[in-house]
Amino acid sequence: MKFKFLAFLSILASVLVSCQDVVQFQVEELDPKIVVEGQISNNPQDNYIKLTYNQDFYDSGAVKPATGLLVTVFDDLGNSEILVETPVQSGVYPIKTLGVIGRSYSLSIKTTTSEYRSEPQELMAKAPLNYLFQHEYTVNNRPIPFIPPGTFALFGYTDNAATKDYSLFRLAINDTLLKGLNFFTVIEDRFINGATVDSIAFGKRFKVGEKVTIEHRSLSKGAFDFLNQVGAQLGSAGSPFEVPPGPIRGNLRNVADKEDYCLGWFGVCEVRRDTLLIR
Amino acid sequence: MKFIFWCLALLFPIVLSAQTKVSISGYLKDASNGEALIGASVYSDEAKTGTASNTFGFYSLSVSPGTHHLTVSYIGYETQKLVLQVSANKTQTIQLQPSGLGLKGADITAQAEKRNVQSTEMGVQRLDMKDVKKIPALLGEVDVVRTIQLLPGVTTVGEGATGFNVRGGNIDQNLILLDDAPIYSSSHLFGFFSIFNPDAVKETKLMKGGIPANYGGRLSSVLDVRQKDGNNKKFAASGGIGSITSRLTLEGPIVKDKASFLLSGRRSYADLFFPLAPASSGLRGTIFNFYDLNAKLNIILSDKDRLFFSAYKGQDNFKLADFVEFNWGNTTSTLRWNHVYNSRLFCNTSLIYSKYDYLLGTDFFKWTSAINNTHLKHDYTLSLNNKNTLSFGVQGTYYNLDPGKVTDNKFGPDQALQRKYGYEHAVYINNEQKVNSRLSLNYGLRASGFATVGRRFEGQYSNPNLPTDDTRLRQDTIPKGDLVSYYGGLEPRFSATYLLTDVSSIKLGYNRMKQYIHLVSNTTAAVPTDIYTITDRYIKPTNADQLALGYFQNFENNLYEFSVEAFYKKYTNLIDFVDGASLIGQAYLETQLRAGQGKSYGMELYLRKTKGTFTGWVSYTYSRTLRQVESINFGKWYSSNYDKPHNIALVGTYSPSKKWDFSAVFNYSTGRPVTLPNGVYSYYDLRIPAYGYRNNGRIPDYHRFDLSVTYTPKALKENQKYFSSWNLSVYNAYNRRNAYSIFFRVNDDTGKTEAVRLSIFGSFIPSITYNFNF
Structure with a gap:
């Protein structure tokens, strides 16, 4: 019986399953653009701006930092801070000003020929986690088929009903953020406004002794849209049922040329971290 | 309302002039199963004019009173000739025998054959289900929509995609009708097969342009x-x-x-x-x-x-x-x-x-x-x-x-x-x-x-x-x-x-x-x-x-x-x-x-x-x-x-x-x-x-x-x-x-x-x- 079923699946797969091949495909290359990474937040360790340049698509060499630029942070009270590039790492500009919830911030970058500036974004509060604990999934209590059993970290939070909220969750093990889309999740409260969201988990099984950290931060609507598009494009498999990729424009635009913009996003957020030791 | 009034007023003289004529009308049917024949031709040798049956198989031919030699033809059917004495309006239902050979060797009259040249239709394609069933099909599933993608002016974004694009139109610009009922998703299995069961379909007609005024609501085509x-x-x-x-x-x-x-x-x-x-x-x-x-x-x-x-x-x-x-x-x-x-x-x-x-x-x-x-x-x-x-x-x-x-x-x-x-x-x-x-x-x-x-x-x-x-x-x-x-x-x-x-x-x-x-x-x-x-x-x-x-x-x-x-x-x-x-x-x-x-x-x-x-x-x-x-x-x-x-x-x-x-x-x-x-x-x-x-x-x-x-x-x-x-x-x-x-x-x-x-x-x-x- 099992053989018949497997034979059927094999035939079906050979007929219907699509295939992927790596191909040589020429693309036109873009003139260098500034890439903005970083944010102003309530947390000194997260307050920095890192500026680099994009690379040719097939270039796997080191990323070139953008140095010697005039970088300024503004708030809605008229205060500003000119950022000084750190000698420790080229292209990194620490921010001394601490972000305050409810206040709006913008960023300006001046090169020798152009000025790029972001629209003000309000620093929104991030709801705290209600819990973070470890949970064992066995063969019999898996939430969905196919997931192998193991130790997961579950967490939950209650959305603030009074505000439109957008959140970013990231996962770190032993204080090192994990790379990749699977550990980089954005959530909006369009369908869960005011609700308690339970049993959120990254698809990662943990070992005893590992220190699990959930980093969660508030996002502006623009940042959410930006990261959502980034996630969709990086997760793309070219399926007919996906939104075709398109340009994801950052929030810093050339003040004199609407077609010129920076890549990346200047964030304004509250950052929280919760930890759990797997036993 | 004013517009309709003027249209009717303009047509009134034509109606009056029509009174000297009589008409031969009725249904054209398949003699083997009674199916109405859509677009079949009726031609009078004496009047030197003809007409085609409508979507429901109904025809009406206006002629002068007298003897009329009618030629009735339809692709895939034996042509029928009949003589009618017409002194007043006459109802005549005509049944055609299938040729049994499909398009092969059928005795098709010139009137039927030249329809593509002589009619006012432009950008219109008809699919004969007998032909569609012979065309190679994905996994053997005879598919109307895949077949029309082989016609000029019709494209698709790719295999397995729902719908079709006509003369640069989006898929929602096609009015897809099944017995007059609009269809909003014409595909099964995310787009691999169309919803039209070939055994239940009598006729398929795609209109890419020259769309008559009785159709509307979509920009690019009508698939009827x-x-x-x-x-x-x-x-x-x-x-x-x-x-x-x-x-x-x-x-x-x-x-x-x-x-x-x-x-x-x-x-x-x-x-x-x-x-x-x-x-x-x-x-x-x-x-x-x-x-x-x-x-x-x-x-x-x-x-x-x-x-x-x-x-x-x-x-x-x-x-x-x-x-x-x-x-x-x-x-x-x-x-x-x-x-x-x-x-x-x-x-x-x-x-x-x-x-x-x-x-x-x-x-x-x-x-x-x-x-x-x-x-x-x-x-x-x-x-x-x-x-x-x-x-x-x-x-x-x-x-x-x-x-x-x-x-x-x-x-x-x-x-x-x-x-x-x-x-x-x-x-x-x-x-x-x-x-x-x-x-x-x-x-x-x-x-x-x-x-x-x-x-x-x-x-x-x-x-x-x-x-x-x-x-x-x-x-x-x-x-x-x-x-x-x-x-x-x-x-x-x-x-x-x-x-x-x-x-x-x-x-x-x-x-x-x-x-x-x-x-x-x-x-x-x-x-x-x-x-x-x-x-x-x-x-x-x-x-x-x-x-x-x-x-x-x-x-x-x-x-x-x-x-x-x-x-x-x-x-x-x-x-x-x-x-x-x-x-x-x-x-x-x-x-x-x-x-x-x-x-x-x-x-x-x-x-x-x-x-x-x-x-x-x-x-x-x-x-x-x-x-x-x-x-x-x-x-x-x-x-x-x-x-x-x-x-x-x-x-x-x-x-x-x-x-x-x-x-x-x-x-x-x-x-x-x-x-x-x-x-x-x-x-x-x-x-x-x-x-x-x-x-x-x-x-x-x-x-x-x-x-x-x-x-x-x-x-x-x-x-x-x-x-x-x-x-x-x-x-x-x-x-x-x-x-x-x-x-x-x-x-x-x-x-x-x-x-x-x-x-x-x-x-x-x-x-x-x-x-x-x-």
Whole structure:
């Protein structure tokens, strides 16, 4: 019986399953653009701006930092801070000003020929986690088929009903953020406004002794849209049922040329971290 | 109203002049099963004029009193000649015998053969289901929609994509009708197969241009699919067993020659194997199937009245154990009453219901959505004289759209997007006029309108011309029944044919179309969860003006048909989606849509061999379709997603005997546009491709070769009632991996960026189908 079923699946797969091949495909290359990474937040360790340049698509060499630029942070009270590039790492500009919830911030970058500036974004509060604990999934209590059993970290939070909220969750093990889309999740409260969201988990099984950290931060609507598009494009498999990729424009635009913009996003957020030791 | 009055006033003299004539009218039918014949020809030698039966098989020919030698012909049927003495209006129902040979060796009169040259139709393609069934099909599933993609001017974004694109139009710009009921999703299995069961279909007609005034509501084409009426002579059954589905159709008389029925069903059966799965796999409860049910009732109440009731239900079902379920489908029903007031005036009244809905359910929530609409049509055909046939009528549609609601929500309270209500209405008049022996005209006017009404929430924006989430000021509530918006306008239609010789003509066509309902989809191919929306304060109707010019020529005693058509189409208020648009569960769609303009232009060449042991066609299309939307690509023109300049189709069937049919299809098209990256950048620990202007590149060109052979065993006895055939098809015979898309990623192992080709079909696909009928 099992053989018949497997034979059927094999035939079906050979007929219907699509295939992927790596191909040589020429693309036109873009003139260098500034890439903005970083944010102003309530947390000194997260307050920095890192500026680099994009690379040719097939270039796997080191990323070139953008140095010697005039970088300024503004708030809605008229205060500003000119950022000084750190000698420790080229292209990194620490921010001394601490972000305050409810206040709006913008960023300006001046090169020798152009000025790029972001629209003000309000620093929104991030709801705290209600819990973070470890949970064992066995063969019999898996939430969905196919997931192998193991130790997961579950967490939950209650959305603030009074505000439109957008959140970013990231996962770190032993204080090192994990790379990749699977550990980089954005959530909006369009369908869960005011609700308690339970049993959120990254698809990662943990070992005893590992220190699990959930980093969660508030996002502006623009940042959410930006990261959502980034996630969709990086997760793309070219399926007919996906939104075709398109340009994801950052929030810093050339003040004199609407077609010129920076890549990346200047964030304004509250950052929280919760930890759990797997036993 | 004033407009209608003036139209009637202008036509009054024509009506008076018609009184010196008499008419011969009635129905044209298939003698073997009583099916009405659509577009069959009736020609009087004495009057030197002819006519064609309408969609319901009714004809009316205006002649002088006296003796008339009539020639009645239809492709695939024996021509019938009869002599009538006509002194007053005469009713004459005529039944034609099928030739039994299909197109091979049939005695087809010149009138029928030259219809492509002499009629005022432009951009019209008819599919004979007998021919469609011989063409190689994916997994042996005879498919109307895939076949029309082989016709000039028709393209698709790729294999397995729902719908089709006509002369640069989006898939929602095609009015797809099944017995007059609009179909909103024409595909099963996410787009691999169409919903039209070939055994239940009588005729398929695609109109790409020169669309008569009785059709409206979509910009680019009309695909008019008619179900069989049901055999009113004898009980019959047909069906087939294929690789994916099996089919069974039953039809027969309820009262011979008076009432008949048709029941047809088709179901896929891949999921019947899932119970064989190991218990530990969790797949035993899996459901994965689709089905179609067609039904029709046809009652002849009297010589003057006929009643039809047809219904369709089709659904796709997917359920993965108890974790996720997803189903979607169409439901339609049509009640039609044909009434012949007199030999000149024919009336059709239709009440139509159509619904498309889907359900997406998980352990955490259920998401449902539906499009409901009800139509009432009242149409007249008035044969004024042998030179003028007038059509006029009124049409109304009520829309009730349920964009989506969440129930059984484990995350919070159940939620629903606001329903949308609207009324579309139209009045039209159309005249088909033979000016002289060389010049024929078809001209009409359609006045349409659309009222969107409450109850409804409406966002108010600081800049209503550019609504965004950031500029929304507040949300107003419009009470139930109050007008939200109203749009309307005139849609002139015109086509002319000038005969250069008996077998060649030039044709000119113009039409304006308006569309008040739009598909909300920004995926490469439409998905079952895509919804439609109607016009409102921010989303305006889309307009298209199309001008076409064509040359038509038949050769070798009408053995070959040739045509070349050039067209130019201009769109206004064309809708596209902003980069990164968020459409699922979107309460303020206007923030994600932008209106712009578009244009399509091209040339279509078509050469068809209509009879003999070898039949088929060659088509070549060059066309472009471009758009300009202010906030996309910084206002620069860009290619639409289905802008594929070169398209070639070669379709051939070789039938050396009654037993064997060999068919082959070759299809080539330019790769569709895609947006390519022009760099990569690092953001946190992610390497992100930086994409350039929308649709700044193309995937590789597409080509494919298919083969099929059909074996029909010879009848064992003289009066054998049971016939069968075997069809063996090979799709993608030379095993080409056509790119559906090229996508770009960072290789997890090497950390390098790379381009990846996704092919929907990775190999050739053989299939075998057994068909029967008795």
